[in-house]
Amino acid sequence: MTSSDSNKASSRSSKFIKDIGIYAIGNIGSKLITFLMVPMYTHYINTSDFGYYDVCLTYCMLLIPLVTLQLRDGAFRFLLDCGNETQRQRIVTFVSRTMLSTIAVSLIITAVLSMTVSIKYLGYIFGMLIAMSLQEVYSQVFRGLGNNRAFVAVGMISAFGIGLFSIIFVVLLGWGIEGVYLANIIARVLALVIVEMRVRLITRNTRWNISAREVGKDILRYTLPLLPGSLCWWLTGSSDRQFIRYFLGLDVNGVYAVAIRFTGIINTLAIIFYQAWQETAILQYNSPDRDRFFSKMFNSYIYVLALILIPYAFLLKVNYGWLVAPEYHESLNFIYPLGVSAVIFAIAAFFDMGYQCAKDTPRTLPAIMLAAIVNVVLNFALIKPLGVYGVIATQLVTYLVLVTYRWHDMRRYFTLKIYHRTALPIVMLLVSALPFYYCRNAVLDMAYMLAAIGCIAWSFRDELERQWKTFVTKTAGRIK
16 A cells, blocks of 8 residues: 555544544434433333334334435435535525425324324324424434534434423423423424524525525435335334234333333444444545445444444343333343344445445335345244244344345445454354343353453454554654
């Protein structure tokens, strides 16, 4: 590698690490607050109500892409490539016009539903759907306009607001699950208003009198193929709650929902990497050493995922008794396989970057449709004989199918090389399930956890040493 190549690689890595730092502050801070809410919810809300709320939340996740037309992805992707102010204004204006239209249509549909069928908490569900949709889209607008701090601030303020309002509505006022709905709605909208009042990015870039038709066509050409994919994603990632609710009941779904909340931390940490990697990958897609750089990032990612899941799962196991109410303790049994499932999904999301870089979103459909079919078939086949474990096994197999398909399909965009030493963290992830389930001694759990971390770090020692030398060199340069 030449000196110039080395400098470029160092620059890319530095930017990537900086982006990870920014996204980590927002995601970890916001999810930490959400994480801390779980013990409170389990003590003040019964399993049936919490199970129903979780089902409503999954339906909101299904409907968000329809309400937003996947503009969260289109806005970020096109704003990232945009180089002039007029074009930026056209993009933001198109997003605002479209959101107003889809919200109006959603309101009409909700009004009709309220007069024809009886749906518990329908008004709250509509409010949460719209609040989540606005946050999803405009957070990505902030990010696409280059203000990552505004993007992070929205997540932080909304999470803090959800925590604060939940304490007020649920603990102090005793409003139960209705308080959770209200906390989500108010906090998300308030976060957007506070940040926009500070940065004025949306109001400054929205021009109602300009034409945005042409850019709108390009954006919709990019986002509309993602809509059927989003339905399939819902089937593969969220339909598990529907199967549990139908076959096993809301109480079981409430217990399962707690496990999902805890393993959501793994997803959050993966999202931090994904958000930083998304921007870096798009900007570096046409670089001459793309394959080498992407391979390095991919192998490092597997190490990081293993180093996250193993200590997190074992520390959670040791402390689970006091974290949640007794009626939710069974959810501990679901933590480790759900964590492994989150790791496999994170790897699949890494491969998804090829479609985004090449703006070739229609090619996302075959893999997602295949995964959705596998998911539905296996859920029907396994949930009766295996219960919740059938749902978890289905999720694991589904994501493995997705990873396998995309591994082969990604070769049209970039070629990844898996290093030999990367086999160790993969093996450790699988082997660690044995002590997690069969060890009943907290000291032995901690001993195994430290030994596993040591083995993984040892196999990655060359890269750690290289990063440490780079850090020392840069620090010494700054001191001089």
